[in-house]
Every structure is written in structure tokens, then in C-alpha cells.
């Protein structure tokens with residue numbers, strides 16, 4: 001029997017994550033005293049909502065150990081609230097940010113997802129959106145599929161007003177070609193997900209999402225490189241057969257030798273993924289997720305409190321808490337279950353990191369990228385880049401030291417700073433980690449440019465940025481137009497951009 005819900009019975013707290021269509025929050029159910037996850041979707045068109053509600057009602061009858069429970073849904077204001085089981089370790093995609101998974105963990109995850117798919121396919125249902133972001137992990141290491149059906153219904157509705165609905169990297173060729181497709185489309189997506197878990201991203205990410213829809217049907221099927229075991233490579237090949245009739249079923253894949261490898265996985269192995277993720281978040285200085293702010297409070301919060309990327313305009317207050325509050329929150333959640341020992345380990349490692357912020361923890365992916373880099377041309381390229389960076393740093397150093405007459409301690413500190421810069425780009429040769437550092441610099445500079453604390457701005461930003469920011473401000477005031485980047489400014493403001501540039 002389905003329960004009736006109302007918004008008043010839920011106390012929403014931290015944001016758990018964002019998807020294409022909405023935001024997911026952790027909430028306390030004040031009636032059952034249990035924690036649930038609530039997905040809030042901004043829906044402007046209410047005419048299709050009945051369909052979505054029916055779909056979720058159907059989902060709530062879907063009960064399986066490897067499928068996230070959907071308890072029900074209701075509409076509040078212009079939002080649809082979907083109430084579901086809370087899985088405290090989040091999604092595989094969340095944990096994957098700290099590095100690819102080992103083969104045995106991938107086998108364990110695939111085995112569990114296959115159990116869910118076998119159940120769904122036997123009952124005539126297709127998931128349609130298998131990917132790491134839709135595989136959730138509970139505090140006991142349990143693996144559960146989420147977003148089943150809901151995503152499809154909603155994307156149908158939302159695509160009427162959005163140009164972009166979903167991401168095609170996991171889509172089977174027959175789905176892209178709009179051919180008739182069956183439950184075998186889920187098997188293709190599982191194969192792509194297995195590759196995603198092994199490399200940290202699905203195949204073909206070098207293409208934009210609108211380009212990839214032409215690439216997938218062309219073939220050949222993606223595959224794993226020879227660094228992986230024979231069993232794993234064969235498993236992926238069985239999932240990724242272009243010809244649907246050759247593609248294995250969930251039942252057949254459950255008997256595949258690769259799936260046996262995951263049977264020895266223990267809860268601690270899964271919890272270690274969380275440990276690694278927490279360390280990684282700490283390493284990159286990830287901030288706590290924003291707290292939920294009820295709609296009624298929105299008007300009291302000025303525009304500057306808006307989360308820019310959120311589709312729920314004005315919903316979120318930027319949280320001033322630092323990373324430690326996230327970690328504390330994560331740990332308290334799990335303290336109620338029987339994972340005591342592992343949690344102690346996590347607490348200890350986090351404590352150590354807090355006491356010694358200089359402790360050098362660089363998250364290592366299970367794949368050794370140094371090992372993988374055997375190509376001599378690539379190695380030479382690496383060496384050349386490093387040499388060039390050192391040359392540039394030395395030139396910078398000598399310019400700074402001659403201009404500013406450094407003390408011994410300033411000199412030492414600059415040397416440390418230089419070494420850290422080199423390490424951040426060359427210690428780990430995986431592009432994703434390097435990319436994080438360059439993204440970090442970019443966002444940091446942008447944020448400082450926007451601060452109203454002029455002293456801080458002057459302290460951190462070079463003169464070039466300060467002058468440019470002043471010009472942007474003047475441009476906005478005079479034209480009433482928003483100009484957020486150099487390009488717009490140059491196109492609309494300066495007649496001869498190249499000359500202006502020479503002034504700096």
C-alpha cells in the first residue's frame with residue numbers, strides 16, 4: 001500500500017547532488033524518523049505530471065535488493081518531490097572522482113547491477129539509463145540501481161522545453177538510430193559503465209555529446225586495453241556486441257567468469273572507496289555541499305546567494321562551512337550502522353589530515369598511470385613539458401628575486417611554492433588530475449575578481465586582471481549589459497583589441 005506524503009513531514013538538510021533535471025537532498029522523515037533522499041524537480045508543465053506520478057507509483061511496487069526504493073511523490077508549488085531510499089555513500093560516479101575502481105570492485109558492482117537487470121527484464125521493464133551516476137551505494141556496501149524509468153519519463157516531458165536532455169555516451173547504437181530496441185540496450189549501457197568504472201570516464205569523451213551520437217553507431221564497439229584481465233575484457237565484449245542478437249542477456253552475464261571475481265569483495269573494500277574519496281576531496285579542498293533553504297526564505301536571500309548552476313533558481317544558500325563539516329556529516333551518518341571499525345579508520349585518517357594539513361596525500365588511481373605511460377614519444381613529450389615549465393619558473397623566479405630583493409625566508413618559500421606547482425602537474429600523469437589544478441586556478445581567479453573586498457583583490461590579482469575588471473565594471477555601468485568575459489568585452493567595447501592588450 002502506498003503512503004500519502006506531505007512536504008511538512010520532511011526536514012530537508014544537505015544537498016546530496018544535482019542531476020540534469022533537479023537537485024537531490026537528504027531529509028528526515030519526521031513521521032517514520034528515518035532518513036530519505038528527496039529529488040526535487042522543477043516542472044513548469046503540469047499536464048504531464050499525472051503520467052510521471054503514475055510511473056513513480058509503479059516504481060514503488062518495484063522491490064528488489066539491488067533497486068533503490070521509491071516511496072512515492074507529491075507536488076509542492078511548481079516542484080515535484082520524489083521520495084526515495086537514502087544511500088549514504090552516494091553514486092559510483094561520486095566515488096569515481098577519486099580514481100578508477102579495481103577490477104574486483106567493478107566485478108562486484110556489475111554482478112549486483114546484473115541481479116537488478118535480470119529482475120527488471122524478467123518483469124518486462126527496461127531501465128534505459130544505466131551509468132555510474134545511477135548506481136548508488138549504501139552504508140553496508142550494498143549496490144542499488146536508481147533513476148529507473150523516472151529519467152525516461154521526465155526527459156520526455158522536459159525535453160519539450162529543454163534542448164539538451166540527458167547524455168548519450170552510454171546509449172546503445174540501436175537507441176541512437178531510433179530502431180526498435182529491447183532490454184538489450186541496458187546491457188550495452190552496462191558494458192559502457194564497466195569501461196567508465198575502469199578508466200574513470202566512458203569511451204568517446206573526446207567527442208562532444210552531439211558528436212558522439214554519430215560516432216557510436218559507426219562502431220567498432222569500444223573495448224578495454226590489454227592492461228586488463230582476459231575475463232574483464234571478454235565480459236565487456238559480450239555486453240558491447242553491435243548485433244543485438246549476439247549481445248548477452250543479464251542471465252548469461254551473471255554466469256560469466258568475470259562476475260565470480262567480485263564475489264570475494266567485502267564491505268570494508270567498498271568503504272575504503274569512501275575513505276579514498278574523502279581524502280581526495282580534502283586534497284582538492286572541496287567545499288561542503290550547500291544546505292537546503294525552503295522556498296519561503298528565497299526572497300529574503302539576495303541574488304548573491306543563488307547557486308548559479310542550479311536549475312532551481314534561488315533555492316540554495318552558499319554554505320560557508322569548510323570541508324571538515326562535510327566529513328563530520330558523512331561520518332555521523334554512518335556511525336549508526338555496524339561499520340564501526342572502518343569508520344574509525346576514516347575518522348583517524350581525516351583527523352591526521354586535519355592535524356597535519358601538509359601531509360602529502362595524492363590519491364592514486366588503481367591503474368598506475370606511470371606504468372601505463374610506456375610510449376617513448378609520450379614520455380619525451382612529458383619530459384619536454386616539464387623542462388619547459390622549469391625554465392619558465394626559473395625565469396619568473398629570477399625576475400621576482402632581482403626586482404624585489406628577497407629575504408632568505410622569502411626565497412625558501414618561493415622555492416617551496418615552485419616545487420608544489422611542478423608537483424601538481426607532473427607528480428600524477430593522469431590528465432584528469434592535472435585538469436583539476438588548472439580548473440582550480442581558473443575558478444579561483446574568477447572568484448577573486450568578483451569579490452567586493454578590494455584589498456583582497458589587490459593582494460591576489462596581478463595588475464592585468466585588475467585593469468580588466470575595472471573595464472568590465474565600466475562597460476556594465478555604461479551599457480547596462482552583462483559582460484562576463486574578455487571576449488564579449490573585446491567584441492563590444494574596444495575597437496582595436498590587439499592594441500589595448502599591449503598596454504599590460
Ligand SMILES: Nc1ncnc2c1ncn2[C@@H]1O[C@H](COP(=O)(O)OP(=O)(O)OP(=O)(O)O)[C@@H](O)[C@H]1O
Nearest residue numbers: 016017018019020021024037085086087090091133
Ligand atoms: N537515493 C539517493 N541517496 C543518496 N544520494 C543520492 C540519491 N539519489 C541521488 N543521489 C545523489 O544525487 C546525485 C544526483 O542524482 P540525480 O538522480 O538527480 O542525477 P544523476 O542520475 O546523477 O544525473 P541525471 O539526472 O542527469 O541522470 C547523484 O549523483 C547522487 O550523488
